Amino acid sequence: MAEQKIYELLVNEEDARACRDIPDSACTRVPKNFVLVLLSQLLLSLGDLLTSPKTVLTWLMNVVGAPAAMVAWLVPIRESGSMLPQLLIGAWVRQYAIRxxxxxxxxxxxxxxVLAMALAxxxxxxxAAGLAIIGLLMLFSLGRGLCSVAMKDVKGKTVPKGQRGQLTGIAGTASGVLTLLVSLWLLREEPDNLLVYVVLLVAAAMLWLSAAAIFSQVQEQPGETDGGANALQQAWQNLGLLQTDKQFRQFVICRGLLLGSALVSPFLVMLAQQQHGNGQTLAWFLICTSVASALSALFWGKLADRSSRQVMIIAAALALAGCAVLAVMQMVIGELPLYSYLLLFLLLSVGHAGVRVGRKTYLLDMASGNQRTDYVSVSNTVIGVLLLVVGGISSLLAWWSLLAVLWFFAASCLAGLLYAVKLPEA
Structure with a gap:
């Protein structure tokens, strides 16, 4: 079968024979499920890159003339909006055996x-256009949160332990290569041409709808449904995991401290825009994002299957280096050439990719069954709250000095690195 050949090509022989941490009855379905989940995740990763709030949506808001105050809400709404409801979503999802x-x-x-955004x-x-984008982004985030909870649980039941990081890495690398091709096309287009953005949004919408069709073919084994009778009550009970489960609590703290690896990037882009506000800047930053994803995701994925803790340590060190070097160069030199910003953005993107792959794989390997769903929903809800808090702090600091923001995130990444070193292996 085609799925078997693709599976054997992508997964090394020793891992392909393994069937760890999933039901024995699901072992024969692993090759087909692996390929289907991979294709679905690839399409979603590509869609995410083509609608990034840090780059594409920010540029789009400027093109349509939306107020700058609205632009500032794009990243917090997209990220925290998908995480905050997950405590309730996780308790609701666990009521169903097939997720x-x-x-x-x-x-x-x-x-x-996303399709509605293109029309708006x-x-x-x-x-009016800005409000439409923000309103649709709120609804988009709810769908994203639903996918986040369900994907980790379905992947945990269909993809064996030792292959999950590879799957995430392959999808990230492939989506990075495809985004690179889109970025090269964008370099040849007029960046202020609204049609370019409409085409990007429509293409991204088709990616998500196609992913849904592919994922419907996954053969999922029924899971546990205990404890899902009262979603609200169960949600509050799940919060108790932070007090009773030491390893999980350490993981959430570490993940919260490493938020700087993602939140510092918009401020770097802002500095680059202020000093090099030419029309090709968006395409170059997209190229950096795609190159970082293509070069690092597969490496991070394979390393995460050996030690997801080690991935978080290395990635945190890279993020710390990016923040600290940028802060020092701003203090000493001031205005930097565009290539300096692009290289630092590339370093931060590689670091953040490692943080994402490492913490996702760590969480998957740390839990099983309904515990995995609980871990995902609780951690994402807590991180959603922290995103708003850290976003508020960084916004206040930005009023005073962008340099202060850079040092704030550098300190956060340093603390995250030290905490990652203390984490036990999953």
Whole structure:
């Protein structure tokens, strides 16, 4: 079968024979499920890159003339909006033995919202277009949160331990290569041409809808459904994991401290825009994002299957280096050439990719069954709150000095690195 050949090509022989941490009855379905989950995750990763709030949506808001105050809400809404409801979503999802349906629904919601964004910016401008994008982004985030909870649980039941990091890495690398091709096309286009963004949004919407169709073919083994009778009550009970489960509590603290690896990038882009505000800047930053994903994701994925803790340590060190070097160069030199910003953005993107792969694989390997769903929902909800808190702190610091923001995130990454070293192996 084609799936078997693709699976054997992508997974090394020793891992391909293994069937760890999934039911024995699901072992024969692993090759097909691996390929289907991989394709679905690839399409979603590509869609995420093409609608990044740090780059594409920010540029789009400027093109349609939306107020700058609205632009500042893009990243917090997209990230925290998908995480905050997950405590309730996780308790709700665990009531059902088959959970791929939730992922399919979440993917359809995301694709529909992105398609609606394309229609909105095609007909509206200014504040009206900005409000439409923000409103649709809120709904988009709910779909994203649903996919996040369901994907980790379905992947945990269909992909054996030791192959999950590879799957994430392959999807990240492939999506990075495809985004690189889109970025090269964007370099040849007029960056202020609204049609370019409409085409990007429509293409991204089709990716999410196609992913939903592919994921519907996954053969998922029924899971546990105990404890899902009262979603609200169960949600509050799950918060108790932070007090009773030491390893999980350490993981959440470490993940919270490493938020700087993601949140510092918009400030770097802001500095680059202030000093090099030419029309090709967006394409160059997209190229850096795609190159970072293509070069690092597969490496991080394979390393995460050996030690996800080690991945978080190395990635945290890279993020710390990016923040600290940028802060020092701003203090000593001031205005930097564009290539300096691009190289530092590349370093931060590689570091953040490692943080993402490492913490996802660590969480998957640390838990099983309903415990995995609980861990995901609790940790994502807590991180959603922290995103708003850290975002508020960094916004206040930015009023005073962008340099202070850089040092703040450097300190956060340093603390995250030290905490990652203390984590036990998953």
């Amino acid at each position: 791929k349906t939730f992922w399919i629904a979440g993917s359809i919601v995301q694709g529909s919202c 910016v095609n007909y509206w401008t200014g504040a």
